[in-house]
Amino acid sequence: MTTEWWRTAAIYQIYPRSFADGNGDGMGDLPGIASRLGSLQALGVDAVWLSPFFTSPQKDAGYDVADYCDVDPRFGTLADFDAMLAEAHRLGLRVIVDLVPNHSSDRHAWFQAALASAPGSPERARYLFRDGRGPAGDQPPNNWESVFGGPAWSRIAEPDGTPGQWYLHLFDASQPDFDWTNEEVREEFRRILRFWLDRGVDGFRVDVAHGLAKAEGLPDFRPPADAGSMGGAGVDLALEPEISDEPADHAPYWAQPGVHEIYRDWRRVLDEYPGERILTAEAWVDPMSRLAEWVRPDEMHQAFNFAYLETPWDATLLRRVIDASIAAFGSVGAPSTWVLSNHDVVRHATRLGLTEDNPQGHGLGPASTGLPDPAAGLRRARAATLLMLALPGSAYLYQGEELGLPEVVDLPDAARQDPTWFRTHGQRYGRDGCRVPIPWSGDAPSYGFGPGAASWLPQPASWAALARDRQEGDPASTLEMYRAALRLRREHGLAAGALEWADAPEGVLDFRNGSVRVVTNAGTAPVELPAGELLLASAPLDGTLPPDTTVWLRA
Incomplete structure (x- = not known):
């Protein structure tokens, strides 16, 4: 089923x-x-x-x-x-x-194998290794920046100790990107x-x-x-x-x-x-x-x-x-x-x-x-x-x-x-x-x-x-x-419902979802509280619907 x-x-x-x-x-x-x-x-x-x-x-x-x-x-x-x-x-x-x-992680067995292998090897082909730019290859392959700040490339030392290729990491240097064309x-x-x-x-x-x-x-x-x-x-x-x-x-x-x-x-x-x-x-x-x-x-x-x-x-x-x-x-x-x-x-x-x-x-x-x-x-x-x-x-x-x-x-x-x-x-x-x-x-x-x-x-x-x-x-x-909200959401089938919007004052959202009317005052002043049986409110009510408050009413 x-x-x-x-x-x-x-x-x-x-x-x-x-x-x-x-x-x-x-x-x-x-x-x-x-x-x-x-x-x-x-x-x-x-x-x-x-x-x-x-x-x-x-x-x-x-x-x-x-x-x-x-x-x-x-x-x-x-x-x-x-x-x-x-x-x-x-x-x-x-x-x-x-x-x-x-x-x-750079501690993954695959990346450790890539570090120990030569440029162009199958081990490096699992990640995005590239030669650097500039005569000595000492510039990153492009100008991309890491989500976490700083460059998105780090240079490795080759197995013989010489400066080597660069690898891409859109996040931290300890997080090398896979090559998904592989x-x-x-x-x-x-x-x-x-x-x-x-x-x-x-x-x-x-x-x-x-x-x-x-x-x-x-x-x-x-x-x-x-x-x-x-x-x-x-x-x-x-x-x-x-x-x-x-x-x-x-x-x-x-x-x-x-x-x-x-x-x-x-x-x-x-x-x-x-x-x-x-x-x-x-x-x-x-x-x-x-x-x-x-x-x-x-x-x-x-x-x-x-x-x-x-x-x-x-x-x-x-x-x-x-x-x-x-x-x-x-x-x-x-x-x-x-x-x-x-x-x-x-x-x-x-x-x-x-x-x-x-x-x-x-x-x-x-x-x-x-x-x-x-x-x-x-x-x-x-x-x-x-x-x-x-x-x-x-x-x-x-x-x-x-x-x-x-x-x-x-x-x-x-x-x-x-x-x-x-x-x-x-x-x-x-x-x-x-x-x-x-x-x-x-x-x-x-x-x-x-x-x-x-x-x-x-x-x-x-x-x-x-x-x-x-x-x-x-x-x-x-x-x-x-x-209460999760219980009422389930009881009234809100997650499987559909919205029907109503006209509302500026700063207010007002819609019906099945048997429930939902009114949210996202404005800065109280508005009239609609009539109806109150199912749930996000804040105490005083006869009006205060700012920054949502109510669920039985439609």
Whole structure:
């Protein structure tokens, strides 16, 4: 029987090192995850997505993979993974794992073999090695820049010790890019897919899904100053770049046509297995019509809707991106996905309260300009969440957002671990602030994250009040709002519904989805509260609908 569960699923992202620590070493792990899955079943989600837990030197928090078919000892063993997967399935939760195909770790056996081999060898052909420019070959092969800052090329010493070729790394120097024109690379990833599918995983989130293919000849390219670090136009949504049909000026390493045959090949592998295993793309691509190419019927099932995530708190822009998303994804028979936070962006409880723009990938720290208004951020985050969970399609939640966790802005410099911080010499703070281990118990060491007091990033004292046990049973808490929203979303079939917009005052969104009317006041003044039975509200009501508030009413 085909259920197409992924069309309506609420999927919860677990960042393994920061979710739950089972052994007290300060690092989250697979046994810790298994012990806390019951709380996610109680929350009301349908599936979990785990960021990488594979063998890795952890130069980029596991997104530098040294062995794709084993578990890093920091997180446990393959037996621990199997036990965690079995527990999730027992609870009715599907499990999606994160696959990183654009690059490996420089500690991967293949890259070590490439370093030990000669230019032009089969070992080097698995990666993007090139001779340097200039008479002595001492200039990089082109001018590409790393997402994490600095050049995207590093030069090696040849086995005889002489200066040698350069290799491409769109991210950290410890993350060399694979050459996806090489059939050996393609066959290796078919093997990796089958390894995890045979263990019973329900799908894959594909990291940097838009980056695998590079333009022939690797031409020079300098991105616009306002471009996002992961691609996209990076210009004002008010000008409709995300939703127009005009192609953006994509970098020669993002969104190249060659990626699509790779994913058609992967889809054929997944379709060999029972149970509707899925592929989800992390693809920073615009316009929306082009992003929809990733989810055509013979490619991926879902693609993250980053245009929605990046839309400002503005009713006109939100309606525009919602309509464009539903139209674009619907044109290829795919559901839209909705997401507000993940491990790479400033948490939306902080982002929506910022007082100045903050470019994606820069992060926040004590010296950042435009630091947030925390109360406004949380109020808008709760309203934005209720708006998102009322939309048809699949919703992604990032661990801790159900607690209203803000970005941790005041991390000590000595604690920071994101490569962005080091490669930019402290000019960009990076992503550590959204990755701090989450609080479970307000009175326990490390707030219940683990049995010990340590956590790999320091937790702020203010999180005691946000711990899960402090919020359980409190109808005003963010946790209970999420639980109620997910329950009502399921009971009223909102994820499988359709929107019918109503006329609304300036700054207000008003639509009906089946039996539920949803009204969001994203403006600055109270507006009239529509009549009807109140199902859920993101903030207390006083006879009006206050600013930064969403209500669900029985239509």
